[in-house]
Amino acid sequence: MLALAYLGFIVAGAVLLWLPVSHHGTVTLNEAVFTSTSAVTVTGLILSDTGATFTGFGQGVIALLIQLGGLGLMTFAVLVLSALGIPVGMPQRLILREDLNQTSVSNLTVLVRIILIVALTCEALGALLLGFVFVPEYGWNGVWQAVFHAVSAFNNAGFALHPDSLSHWVGNPLVNLVIPALFILGGIGFIVVGDLYQKRRWRTLTLHSKLMIAGTAVLIVWGTLGFAVLEWTNPATLGPLETGTKLWASWFQGVTPRTAGFNTVDIGGMHDSTTLLTMTLMLVGGGSTSTAGGIKVTTLCVLLLATIAFFRRRSTLHAFGRSLGLNEVMKVLALSMVSVLLLMSAIFLVSISHDGEFLDLAFEAVSAFGTVGLSRGATGDLDGFGQAVIIAVMFVGRVGPLTLGFFLATHGTPRVRYPAGQIYLG
Amino acid sequence: MLALAYLGFIVAGAVLLWLPVSHHGTVTLNEAVFTSTSAVTVTGLILSDTGATFTGFGQGVIALLIQLGGLGLMTFAVLVLSALGIPVGMPQRLILREDLNQTSVSNLTVLVRIILIVALTCEALGALLLGFVFVPEYGWNGVWQAVFHAVSAFNNAGFALHPDSLSHWVGNPLVNLVIPALFILGGIGFIVVGDLYQKRRWRTLTLHSKLMIAGTAVLIVWGTLGFAVLEWTNPATLGPLETGTKLWASWFQGVTPRTAGFNTVDIGGMHDSTTLLTMTLMLVGGGSTSTAGGIKVTTLCVLLLATIAFFRRRSTLHAFGRSLGLNEVMKVLALSMVSVLLLMSAIFLVSISHDGEFLDLAFEAVSAFGTVGLSRGATGDLDGFGQAVIIAVMFVGRVGPLTLGFFLATHGTPRVRYPAGQIYLG
Ligand SMILES: [K+]
Ligand SMILES: [K+]
Numbered sequence: 001m002l003a004l005a006y007l008g009f010i011v012a013g014a015v016l017l018w019l020p021v022s023h024h025g026t027v028t029l030n031e032a033v034f035t036s037t038s039a040v041t042v043t044g045l046i047l048s049d050t051g052a053t054f055t056g057f058g059q060g061v062i063a064l065l066i067q068l069g070g071l072g073l074m075t076f077a078v079l080v081l082s083a084l085g086i087p088v089g090m091p092q093r094l095i096l097r098e099d100l101n102q103t104s105v106s107n108l109t110v111l112v113r114i115i116l117i118v119a120l121t122c123e124a125l126g127a128l129l130l131g132f133v134f135v136p137e138y139g140w141n142g143v144w145q146a147v148f149h150a151v152s153a154f155n156n157a158g159f160a161l162h163p164d165s166l167s168h169w170v171g172n173p174l175v176n177l178v179i180p181a182l183f184i185l186g187g188i189g190f191i192v193v194g195d196l197y198q199k200r201r202w203r204t205l206t207l208h209s210k211l212m213i214a215g216t217a218v219l220i221v222w223g224t225l226g227f228a229v230l231e232w233t234n235p236a237t238l239g240p241l242e243t244g245t246k247l248w249a250s251w252f253q254g255v256t257p258r259t260a261g262f263n264t265v266d267i268g269g270m271h272d273s274t275t276l277l278t279m280t281l282m283l284v285g286g287g288s289t290s291t292a293g294g295i296k297v298t299t300l301c302v303l304l305l306a307t308i309a310f311f312r313r314r315s316t317l318h319a320f321g322r323s324l325g326l327n328e329v330m331k332v333l334a335l336s337m338v339s340v341l342l343l344m345s346a347i348f349l350v351s352i353s354h355d356g357e358f359l360d361l362a363f364e365a366v367s368a369f370g371t372v373g374l375s376r377g378a379t380g381d382l383d384g385f386g387q388a389v390i391i392a393v394m395f396v397g398r399v400g401p402l403t404l405g406f407f408l409a410t411h412g413t414p415r416v417r418y419p420a421g422q423i424y425l426g
Numbered sequence: 427m428l429a430l431a432y433l434g435f436i437v438a439g440a441v442l443l444w445l446p447v448s449h450h451g452t453v454t455l456n457e458a459v460f461t462s463t464s465a466v467t468v469t470g471l472i473l474s475d476t477g478a479t480f481t482g483f484g485q486g487v488i489a490l491l492i493q494l495g496g497l498g499l500m501t502f503a504v505l506v507l508s509a510l511g512i513p514v515g516m517p518q519r520l521i522l523r524e525d526l527n528q529t530s531v532s533n534l535t536v537l538v539r540i541i542l543i544v545a546l547t548c549e550a551l552g553a554l555l556l557g558f559v560f561v562p563e564y565g566w567n568g569v570w571q572a573v574f575h576a577v578s579a580f581n582n583a584g585f586a587l588h589p590d591s592l593s594h595w596v597g598n599p600l601v602n603l604v605i606p607a608l609f610i611l612g613g614i615g616f617i618v619v620g621d622l623y624q625k626r627r628w629r630t631l632t633l634h635s636k637l638m639i640a641g642t643a644v645l646i647v648w649g650t651l652g653f654a655v656l657e658w659t660n661p662a663t664l665g666p667l668e669t670g671t672k673l674w675a676s677w678f679q680g681v682t683p684r685t686a687g688f689n690t691v692d693i694g695g696m697h698d699s700t701t702l703l704t705m706t707l708m709l710v711g712g713g714s715t716s717t718a719g720g721i722k723v724t725t726l727c728v729l730l731l732a733t734i735a736f737f738r739r740r741s742t743l744h745a746f747g748r749s750l751g752l753n754e755v756m757k758v759l760a761l762s763m764v765s766v767l768l769l770m771s772a773i774f775l776v777s778i779s780h781d782g783e784f785l786d787l788a789f790e791a792v793s794a795f796g797t798v799g800l801s802r803g804a805t806g807d808l809d810g811f812g813q814a815v816i817i818a819v820m821f822v823g824r825v826g827p828l829t830l831g832f833f834l835a836t837h838g839t840p841r842v843r844y845p846a847g848q849i850y851l852g
Contacts, residue, residue: 230778271777271778271781272777272781272784272787273774273777273778275784276770276773276774276777276784277774280770303759303763304763306756306759306760306763307759307760307763307764309756310756310757310759310760311760326752326755326756329752329755329756329759330732330735330736330752330755331736332759333729333732333733333736333755333758333759334732334733334736334737337729337730337732337733338733344702344706347702348699348702348703351697351698351699351702352656352697352699357784358698358701358702358783358784358785359784359785361698
């Protein structure tokens with residue numbers, strides 16, 4: 001269902017972007033489809049410079065597609081969870097308090113309205129603050145730029161209107177605070193935001209919120225420190241900058257891989273080691289019920305907790321005084337396996353079609369899978385087949401490997417119980 | 427215990443190889459340690475051409491180290507399993523039948539003797555057959571070459587006496603049959619060989635044997651076909667060969683990545699896509715209680731079975747009419763996580779120390795982890811730090827990531843039961 005809606009958005013967006021009114025010069029249908037997919041899946045990989053190629057109308061279409069794609073997914077995820085009767089933090093409790101006798105349809109309407117209000121408020125606030133940067137520089141056009149970048153940031157889309165993304169503002173404190181604040185807020189997940197809004201105290205938060213917040217904090221510190229240490233003297237990235245700007249740039253590049261996809265230094269100039277670090281962060285991504293992609297922070301947490309539990313010879317995982325069942329472990333294992341197989345296949349297919357720098361190709365594939373949109377420049381060099389693979393990976397990365405798995409699996413219940421077998425591992 | 431024995435072998439081997447009687451020209455202590463580690467862990471990565479650098483005595487030392495390392499591990503694994511009271515196929519049943527009243531120590535002695543007899547018989551038979559190739563070509567020296575390559579093949583060591591490994595015999599049917607037969611037999615695991623020897627009929631085999639044999643067959647077909655399709659016209663590998671030789675070469679390169687490490691075409695000349703395929707095969711490796719490395723075929727099977735079970739909404743895995751418990755899944759997940767983290771760290775560290783072609787560095791690290799020994803030539807370019815990382819990865823890859831995990835884990839039993847928590851994934 002979600003997949004079909006997305007396909008509809010992508011086709012409609014591609015047609016609109018293909019119209020002459022949307023762009024200067026020529027845009028092929030292929031380019032239009034790629035850009036539309038990239039916008040709806042909030043990935044941000046591009047074939048042509050968004051600011052220079054598309055007119056105001058075209059940019060408006062892209063912003064709308066981003067908003068539909070980002071909020072659509074967030075809403076859909078929350079709707080599914082609440083349809084399954086799983087509490088989703090603040091909003092549902094509010095709903096239950098306010099309209100206890102309402103039908104579930106109108107409950108969902110309220111839920112969607114709350115999500116929209118939160119999103120639009122954050123985006124409006126972000127646009128206002130960004131206006132202080134963009135308006136003095138670009139006049140009236142700066143207003144549009146502020147709005148576009150705020151929408152792009154909150155939805156973790158990573159589309160920017162400048163060919164070098166936000167590199168122009170590498171040392172600007174306002175841009176370095178507002179943009180990351182928007183994409184971290186959009187990417188940590190609605191459940192966590194709702195929980196935080198409602199409880200405001202660490203001890204009373206749910207396990208999910210605690211894991212998300214702690215995990216996000218660790219990953220941000222890890223990414224920022226890693227980037228700073230590895231790139232400090234690299235002449236292609238941090239080398240030429242002043243110390244203060246180096247710190248701002250490390251912060252920005254440390255947080256952006258986890259789905260945002262903006263950049264303030266040249267991603268193609270990074271060392272191989274930093275590239276690998278960035279790829280692992282892109283693979284992890286953000287939180288459930290958010291605008292972010294990747295296997296999700298909680299999945300990584302469960303993988304690590306399960307590993308630790310095994311070596312400590314415990315049959316249950318626990319964190320923050322709560323335990324997690326083995327069914328979570330099964331889900332995490334399935335999700336990770338499908339993701340790894342998908343990524344390997346994608347990298348494999350892209351590397352068959354294009355004998356370019358391997359690390360760059362792998363980077364683009366991981367970036368597409370995590371709907372991150374950071375690029376080392378290889379996407380533009382791909383042939384039609386390679387671009388089609390990237391489009392497919394963006395789509396699956398957005399709709400979710402689990403959805404794909406359920407779609408592929410034939411459902412059946414076991415008719416017989418099998419005797420236990422013994423195998424030897426490791 | 428195993429790790430300490432290995433360390434002892436490595437140090438003794440390094441000292442022996444360092445002696446002037448072992449080599450022509452100069453061999454640094456660093457090179458001696460690297461070669462000794464590579465031999466004891468039956469990896470086969472080399473810094474200098476084994477045939478040209480080391481004297482007959484040195485080559486003998488290497489063959490002895492390979493034999494100790496390969497059989498040592500096989501024996502140790504079987505001993506541990508049987509000490510735990512787990513049936514290990516033919517030998518134990520034979521023991522039970524033959525000397526029912528013996529103590530367990532002498533049982534183990536019998537077990538070790540059987541392993542030694544099987545190994546030495548296979549190696550002698552292999553050497554005899556290989557003699558038909560090597561003796562006509564090299565005379566008396568050919569006898570030593572036949573023995574050395576048979577020992578190296580059965581133990582999955584991959585050490586050869588020629589700088590281009592076995593490329594000289596790329597189209598030779600005898601070499602293409604005997605060498606793979608030895609390393610597949612050595613790599614499928616003693617349990618499977620014993621089970622096969624005892625039962626001889628598919629239906630009566632244990633689940634472990636069935637999974638190993640089916641999995642190995644699938645991986646061999648997959649590797650051979652994949653190599654043939656991807657490299658058929660590559661001028662650096664299969665391109666210049668005749669059709670029959672192309673098939674022999676595809677077969678050999680399709681089976682060798684799963685720990686053997688010999689090669690008959692230039693590994694550095696492979697396309698990036700083939701390199702990736704080879705890396706996945708190297709990561710999987712062979713079977714438990716064998717001379718092979720990697721995460722093991724059964725681990726891959728359980729990962730896939732668990733994923734399928736999850737998507738079919740089943741809580742147990744089953745294959746060949748037997749079920750597997752969730753504790754196997756936990757073990758597999760822990761093993762895979764530790765392996766992935768280890769490999770990522772190794773690639774990361776190597777890529778910090780050396781800004782070479784990324785894919786080549788990743789290939790060497792995976793090759794070391796799976797104790798495979800295939801090389802795209804990057805190992806020789808590494809500095810001391812990079813070589814030390816590769817040495818450490820070979821060692822851990824051999825001793826086993828699980829051993830490392832248990833060593834790192836602090837053992838403790840949970841004192842409290844935690845209430846169940848809820849988190850959202852994917
Ligand atoms: K993005
Ligand atoms: K080997």
